[in-house]
Amino acid sequence: MILYRITTKPYIHDLSGTGAMQHGGRWNSQGQRMLYTSESLSLSMLEVMANVSSARMSKGFYCTELEFPDDLPIETLKNLPQGWNSFPHTIATMEIGGRFLKTGGLCLRVPSTIVSSEFNYLLNPLHDNFHHIKINDVRPLLFDQRLWQL
Known part of the structure; x- marks a missing residue:
C-alpha cells in the first residue's frame, strides 16, 4: 500500500513522529510519537490545508510517498466516540x-474528518516493524493558489 505525507523540506526524510510528539494532534497527545499519513495525495493535501494557515502555504511543501508492505498489520478503528470529528x-x-x-500497534486506519469516506493511517515509529516502511519517492508539491481564494 502507498501512503502519503506532506511536509516542508527539512522533514521530508523524518519519519520519527517528532512533530506530532512536540505538538500533539487529533489522535495523539504531546509526548507521543506518531506519523500521520493519508491513503491519497489529494486527501493529504486537504489535511494540510485544514491544519496550516494560508500564510504558511508560501513555504515549499514536499510529498513523501511511503511503501507500507502488504504483510504488515493494520488495525481499523471500529467504534468512533461521539464528537470524534469535532473541531477543535x-x-x-x-x-x-x-x-x-x-x-504496541503499528498502523491504525482512521476516517478523515474532512472526507469521512476516506482514510488516514497513523503509524507508530517506535514499533519493531516500522523499519519495513520505506520511502519510495520525495517530490516538491505546489498548492494551486486558487485553493486559498475560497
Missing part, C-alpha cells in the same frame, strides 16, 4: 491514539 478535537480521540501506541 476532543480528548477522546487522543486517548484512542494513546491506547493504540501503548498496546
Whole structure:
C-alpha cells in the first residue's frame, strides 16, 4: 500500500513522529510519537490545508510517498466516540491514539474528518516493524493558489 505525507523540506526524510510528539494532534497527545499519513495525495493535501494557515502555504511543501508492505498489520478503528470529528478535537480521540501506541500497534486506519469516506493511517515509529516502511519517492508539491481564494 502507498501512503502519503506532506511536509516542508527539512522533514521530508523524518519519519520519527517528532512533530506530532512536540505538538500533539487529533489522535495523539504531546509526548507521543506518531506519523500521520493519508491513503491519497489529494486527501493529504486537504489535511494540510485544514491544519496550516494560508500564510504558511508560501513555504515549499514536499510529498513523501511511503511503501507500507502488504504483510504488515493494520488495525481499523471500529467504534468512533461521539464528537470524534469535532473541531477543535476532543480528548477522546487522543486517548484512542494513546491506547493504540501503548498496546504496541503499528498502523491504525482512521476516517478523515474532512472526507469521512476516506482514510488516514497513523503509524507508530517506535514499533519493531516500522523499519519495513520505506520511502519510495520525495517530490516538491505546489498548492494551486486558487485553493486559498475560497
